[in-house]
Amino acid sequence: MGDDIDGWANIHDDILKEIAEHFYSYDDFIRLRLVCKQWSLKLPEISSEILWLLVPEESSSTHIYEDEEIYHLMNLPIADEVPLDIQSLDEDEIHHLKLPEMQNKLIRGSFGGWLIVLDIYQCSMYMLNAFTKVRLDLPPISTFPDIVDYNPNNYGFEYTVWNWDDDNRDDYRISSSLKNRVHVWKVIINSCPSNDNEDFLAVAIYGPRCTLAFYKPNDKRWLDLSRKSSFHDVIFFGEKIYAVDEGGQLYEFDTNTKSGPVGGIHEAKPPSDAALGPYQLKYLVGCANGSLLMLARHFMPGSHWTYKFDIYELKKNAKEWSRLDSLKNYVLMIGLNSSVQMLPASLQTKGNQIYFTDNLLELKPYRAEYQDIGIFNLDRGSCHFLLCEEKFTCPPVWCYSSSFL
Numbered sequence: 132m133g134d135d136i137d138g139w140a141n142i143h144d145d146i147l148k149e150i151a152e153h154f155y156s157y158d159d160f161i162r163l164r165l166v167c168k169q170w171s172l173k174l175p176e177i178s179s180e181i182l183w184l185l186v187p188e189e190s191s192s193t194h195i196y197e198d199e200e201i202y203h204l205m206n207l208p209i210a211d212e213v214p215l216d217i218q219s220l221d222e223d224e225i226h227h228l229k230l231p232e233m234q235n236k237l238i239r240g241s242f243g244g245w246l247i248v249l250d251i252y253q254c255s256m257y258m259l260n261a262f263t264k265v266r267l268d269l270p271p272i273s274t275f276p277d278i279v280d281y282n283p284n285n286y287g288f289e290y291t292v293w294n295w296d297d298d299n300r301d302d303y304r305i306s307s308s309l310k311n312r313v314h315v316w317k318v319i320i321n322s323c324p325s326n327d328n329e330d331f332l333a334v335a336i337y338g339p340r341c342t343l344a345f346y347k348p349n350d351k352r353w354l355d356l357s358r359k360s361s362f363h364d365v366i367f368f369g370e371k372i373y374a375v376d377e378g379g380q381l382y383e384f385d386t387n388t389k390s391g392p393v394g395g396i397h398e399a400k401p402p403s404d405a406a407l408g409p410y411q412l413k414y415l416v417g418c419a420n421g422s423l424l425m426l427a428r429h430f431m432p433g434s435h436w437t438y439k440f441d442i443y444e445l446k447k448n449a450k451e452w453s454r455l456d457s458l459k460n461y462v463l464m465i466g467l468n469s470s471v472q473m474l475p476a477s478l479q480t481k482g483n484q485i486y487f488t489d490n491l492l493e494l495k496p497y498r499a500e501y502q503d504i505g506i507f508n509l510d511r512g513s514c515h516f517l518l519c520e521e522k523f524t525c526p527p528v529w530c531y532s533s534s535f536l
Contacts, residue, residue, distance in 0.1 A: 140169040147173055184488075185241070185261065186518070186527040231264060240318040241468040241528040247318040251311045254281070258324070261530065267324060269333065272311055274352035277338050281307070294339070314338060317490065319469045321367035332386060334365050334372055343374060345392055354391055357382065366470060368417035375413045375425055379405035381445070402443045402452040412491075416463050416470045421447035424455070424472070426465060428487065435491050437514055440507050457509055458483045466490050468529040483509045489526050
């Protein structure tokens with residue numbers, strides 16, 4: 132019997148790779164590599180440098196097996212100009228993930244392989260590693276600063292919400308399931324937790340006024356970071372938190388304080404030609420050279436179709452934004468993920484592009500007939516749209532870090 136085991140362990144490389152080509156589930160592929168040390172050495176890891184897009188298999192009713200839902204982890208080859216849909220992808224470009232108990236859940240952010248998940252009916256929030264299935268709890272939605280009371284027995288009106296407006300306070304009651312769908316817009320973290328420890332910080336954009344809340348390890352509640360309204364994006368960069376509002380004003384908060392982040396309005400004024408109005412969103416991206424980028428994403432009037440981006444750079448220690456016409460060799464990924472800059476060395480594409488996902492999906496009619504997901508090419512000044520015909524109830528997110536493998 133020992134000889135048989137040795138025989139399988141020393142199977143020819145080409146035969147083993149041919150077997151592996153029939154494994155399209157990420158979980159099954161990992162099990163295949165764990166059969167023995169020789170197979171682990173012979174079979175490649177799924178590349179961590181490739182840009183992956185995580186999408187539900189279907190929009191309104193995903194296939195459920197043993198209380199798990201199937202998600203596509205897709206490597207998108209961007210080589211032509213035709214809209215991309217799931218059916219047009221070869222199976223070797225898709226890996227399938229089984230994520231536990233994702234019914235009635237919304238993804239509200241991603242960093243590396245970690246997803247920030249919101250439970251609509253349980254009112255809970257947690258981080259889920261899509262690859263290892265490790266779960267770390269975050270404080271529940273009822274602990275956000277504007278929730279002054281949560282009564283689960285008061286069916287249909289569980290939350291009492293503090294609707295602050297400068298000097299005025301107007302409390303109101305609302306259903307938790309309704310409030311949960313639109314209360315948290317985006318959550319970011321500063322790093323991937325190590326060894327399943329909660330050694331990370333988090334910031335959320337939340338509430339009808341799009342304000343900021345902060346979480347640090349072992350806290351039981353979300354803490355006030357800023358009551359200024361209309362924040363569009365927030366990032367961790369260096370040892371600071373940066374946020375941008377609808378007018379392009381930058382905010383800076385220092386995280387090296389015992390009581391929590393301290394800061395406020397940054398001395399850099401908004402770019403003089405920064406876009407304003409209802410048909411644009413702003414994003415922040417930290418760069419390897421220490422610069423900060425601000426992106427203005429423009430939508431077609433009367434719709435949520437992206438048609439162009441403006442890019443501004445705030446160089447390290449600078450006090451004024453300058454306009455950029457090119458990203459040179461870099462690509463940017465924005466959406467519900469923590470925005471990031473990457474070199475496209477392992478991507479099947481060139482630099483000077485912006486990958487974007489649809490983080491306004493909940494503001495559209497249920498089962499919207501289009502998805503605003505794609506790539507903006509700065510050389511051509513045009514968008515290449517992806518997955519246009521798919522219908523998602525939860526926006527896809529980018530997975531891009533090597534830290535989860």
